[in-house]
Amino acid sequence: MVPHKFLSVLKGLLKTMTSEQKSEKRGFEAEVAKLLHLMVHSVYSDQEIFLRELISNASDACDKLRYEAITKPELTADDSDFAVDVLVDDANNTLTIQDNGVGMNRQDLIDNLGTIARSGTSNFMDKLTGDSKKDVQLIGQFGVGFYSVFMVADSVLVTTRRAGDEEAWSWSSDGDGSYELNSAERDTRGTTITLHIKDEAKEFLEGARLKNIVKTYSDHIEIPIRLTLPASGDGEADVETLNQGSALWMRSKSDVTEEQYTEFYRHVGHAYDEPAHTLHYRAEGMLEYNVLMFVPTTQPMDLFDPARKNRVKLYVKRVFITDETSDLMPGWLRFMRGVVDSEDLPLNISREMLQNNPVMTRISSAVTNKVLGELEKMAKKDSDKFEAIWENFGPVIKEGIYEDFERRDKILALSRFRTTHGDGWTTLTDYISRMKEGQEAIYYVTGGSLDAAKRSPQLEGFKARGVEVLLLSDPVDDFWLQMMPAFEEKAFQSVTRGAADLKDLGDAPEKEKDDAKEGELTTLNLLIKDILGDEIADVRVSDRLTDTAVCLVADDSGMDMHLEKLLAAHKQLDSVTARVLEVNPSHPVIKAMAAQAGTDGAADTLADPVKLLLDQARILEGEALDDPAAFAKRLSDAMTKGLA
Numbered sequence: 001m002v003p004h005k006f007l008s009v010l011k012g013l014l015k016t017m018t019s020e021q022k023s024e025k026r027g028f029e030a031e032v033a034k035l036l037h038l039m040v041h042s043v044y045s046d047q048e049i050f051l052r053e054l055i056s057n058a059s060d061a062c063d064k065l066r067y068e069a070i071t072k073p074e075l076t077a078d079d080s081d082f083a084v085d086v087l088v089d090d091a092n093n094t095l096t097i098q099d100n101g102v103g104m105n106r107q108d109l110i111d112n113l114g115t116i117a118r119s120g121t122s123n124f125m126d127k128l129t130g131d132s133k134k135d136v137q138l139i140g141q142f143g144v145g146f147y148s149v150f151m152v153a154d155s156v157l158v159t160t161r162r163a164g165d166e167e168a169w170s171w172s173s174d175g176d177g178s179y180e181l182n183s184a185e186r187d188t189r190g191t192t193i194t195l196h197i198k199d200e201a202k203e204f205l206e207g208a209r210l211k212n213i214v215k216t217y218s219d220h221i222e223i224p225i226r227l228t229l230p231a232s233g234d235g236e237a238d239v240e241t242l243n244q245g246s247a248l249w250m251r252s253k254s255d256v257t258e259e260q261y262t263e264f265y266r267h268v269g270h271a272y273d274e275p276a277h278t279l280h281y282r283a284e285g286m287l288e289y290n291v292l293m294f295v296p297t298t299q300p301m302d303l304f305d306p307a308r309k310n311r312v313k314l315y316v317k318r319v320f321i322t323d324e325t326s327d328l329m330p331g332w333l334r335f336m337r338g339v340v341d342s343e344d345l346p347l348n349i350s351r352e353m354l355q356n357n358p359v360m361t362r363i364s365s366a367v368t369n370k371v372l373g374e375l376e377k378m379a380k381k382d383s384d385k386f387e388a389i390w391e392n393f394g395p396v397i398k399e400g401i402y403e404d405f406e407r408r409d410k411i412l413a414l415s416r417f418r419t420t421h422g423d424g425w426t427t428l429t430d431y432i433s434r435m436k437e438g439q440e441a442i443y444y445v446t447g448g449s450l451d452a453a454k455r456s457p458q459l460e461g462f463k464a465r466g467v468e469v470l471l472l473s474d475p476v477d478d479f480w481l482q483m484m485p486a487f488e489e490k491a492f493q494s495v496t497r498g499a500a501d502l503k504d505l506g507d508a509p510e511k512e513k514d515d516a517k518e519g520e521l522t523t524l525n526l527l528i529k530d531i532l533g534d535e536i537a538d539v540r541v542s543d544r545l546t547d548t549a550v551c552l553v554a555d556d557s558g559m560d561m562h563l564e565k566l567l568a569a570h571k572q573l574d575s576v577t578a579r580v581l582e583v584n585p586s587h588p589v590i591k592a593m594a595a596q597a598g599t600d601g602a603a604d605t606l607a608d609p610v611k612l613l614l615d616q617a618r619i620l621e622g623e624a625l626d627d628p629a630a631f632a633k634r635l636s637d638a639m640t641k642g643l644a
Helices: 004-017 030-040 047-073 108-114 123-128 132-136 145-151 198-205 207-217 258-271 357-382 383-397 399-403 408-414 428-433 450-454 457-464 477-483 518-535 561-569 588-596 607-620 626-644
Strands: 024-028 084-089 093-100 154-162 168-174 178-185 190-197 225-229 240-243 275-283 290-296 313-318 319-322 336-344 416-420 420-424 443-446 470-472 490-494 536-541 550-553 579-583
Touching: 024 518, 047 084, 047 093, 047 145, 047 207, 047 258, 047 319, 084 207, 093 607, 108 154, 108 168, 108 178, 145 154, 190 198, 198 207, 207 225, 207 258, 258 275, 258 290, 258 336, 275 357, 275 383, 290 357, 290 383, 290 536, 336 357, 357 383, 357 408, 383 399, 399 408, 399 477, 408 477, 416 428, 420 428, 428 443, 443 457, 443 477, 450 470, 457 550, 470 477, 477 561, 518 536, 518 579, 518 607, 550 607, 579 607, 588 607, 607 626
Parallel strands: 084 225, 313 336, 443 470, 443 490, 536 579
Antiparallel strands: 024 178, 084 093, 093 190, 154 168, 154 190, 168 178, 225 240, 275 290, 290 336, 313 319, 416 420, 416 470, 550 579
8 A cells, every 4th residue: 555645746756837826036155066077977887876975865864853852742743753754756757755853944955955064075076076077976965966867867856744744845956067956745744755756767757676776775764764665557556665674773783794784884984985983882781772873984074074073873773863073082083984883861952962972972982982992903904904094094093192182192102103213103113213323303304295205305314314204294293293202212303303312313415525614513503694684594504415515404492393384374473583594515516605705705706606506495494485586586687607
C-alpha cells in the first residue's frame, strides 16, 4: 500500500506543478553557477552518488527535527515516525526523494540551494582543475552534494514546508544558472525533490539499480528508506524498506565491514575519499558513550577556515544534537569526522548548555586522549601511514602544542619535521640523537614555505659544518615555539637570531681564499654603519655565511624575524625593528669593499654598493624594498660601471 501521507504530499506536489503562479526568478551565485555547469556536463562514472547525497540530506533533515521536537513536541505531534521515501514514476521519467524532516522556508531555500553557504568555500573557484572527475569529488567537501542531481536530471523541482510553518514553497531549476521560487501547497512538513531524469540516465528509474545504490551507500542510516515502484497492471504500488536501519556506531566492530565504514564516513563527513584511519569503540564505566571517528585521506576544504569548527556529530541516545559544538573536540583535531553518542547527557540539552558541561568536558577529554593515543600507536607501528596523515594534518595538530597545555609535550614528541639532514620526516628525539658533540641547542629556521626556509642564507654555515637545522614553514610554528622553548632540556635556537657561534660545532669548511684583513673589515663595518644609520641595528662579521655576501639577523634579545614579519602583516606590531647586518669576510665583494674602506672618499664611493648589499639582504628575506626605484637605479649604475 502507498502510505496515505505520501498520497497527500503527491497531491500537493501536482497542484504546485500545474498551478499558474507568479514566479520569482533568481540567479545563482557565481560559485554555484560554475558548479552547476560542472554537474550538467559531467562525465563522472559514479553518477549514482547523487542518490546518496539526497538521502543523506533527507536523513539530516529528520535528525534536525527530532532534536527540535525535544523542546517543541508539537512539531511532530501529528507524525513522529520519520522516513525517507524514494518513488519511481517511469511513465513520466521522474524520480522523487521525500522526507518528513524539518523542511525549509523561503529563506532556507535561497540560503541552501542558491548559495554555497558552508564555511571554507571561498576557495572553491580556485580548487577547480578542469578535470571533471576530480572536480566532481569536490562537491562533498563543500557540503553542496545536492547539485550532483544535475548529473542525471535535466530539471529539478523542490517542494518544502518548514515544520511549524503554514506556508510551503517550491524551488525549481534546469541547471542553467538560475532558479525560480514560488509559493506552493503542501499538507505536511518536510521536503520533496522531484528529478526529471535525462534519457541517458534512465537506469536510475530501475528498481534493482536503486536498491543496490541504497544498500551500498545508505544501509547504515537509522530511519527507514522506502522504495515505491509503479504498480504493475491493476495491482498496487510495491513499497519496500531497503536499509538495515541501525546506527552503525552501536554495532560491534566485528559486525561492520570496511565497505560499511567507508560509506558511513562519506555520509557523516560529506566526503568522497576513503578514510585514512578508523577509530571505533565503546566506553563503559562512570561514563558510557560510543565513538566512531575517521581520519580523512585528503584535507577537508574548511580545514584552515578561521572559524576552526569541528565536524564530529554529537548524539545523545541515538538522537542527533549538533555538529557545531567546539566543546566536543579541540580545534587541533578539527579534521576528524564521525560520531560521538553519549548515554549520560540529558536528551533535552541545548547547544548553549553544552558549554562547560562537566559530562561533556570529561567525554571530550577522554576522546581527545584516545585519538592522540591512536596516533602515537600508529606512528610507532606504521610510520608510513602516520606520515601520510601528518603530511595533511600536521600543521593543524601542531596547533595543540600552542593551545593544549595538558597534552603539548606528547604532541611535540609525536610531531614530525623536515630538516637539512635529508628529504624525509624526523622526530625531535631522532634530531637530538644526531646532534654534534658540544651542541646544546636545537637549531631551526622558519619561512613562508619549505623552499623558502631551505634557501635561507643563514643556513650556509650550519650546512657546511654538518649541523642539522629544522626547516619550519607552517604559520603555527612561530607561535608554538614561544610556548615550548625547549625539548628534553635542549633549547630551541633560531639560526636567524643572535650570533651563530659555530666555531666549536663540526669541522670548519675549507676556504679557497683568505678572509679580508681584520683591520680592513673593522673599517668597512664602521663605514657601513655610518652609511646605513638607523636602517640597521649593527654590523658584524658572520661565521654563518659561506656563499652569500650579507644577511640580516635579529639581535640576541630581539624577536625571530619571521615571527616579527607575521605579526606586522597582521597589524599586531606597528613596525619591524632594525636588524643586524652580517657580512661574509671571505666573499669577493666584501673583500673588495674592505680594501677600499680606508681610502679617501670611500664613504661616497661605497655608498651605493653598501645600500645594494642591504637591499640584497632584504630581498633574500622576501621583504619588499622601501624604494624599488632607487634600488633599480643603483643596480643599473653598478652594471654600467662593471661593463664600462
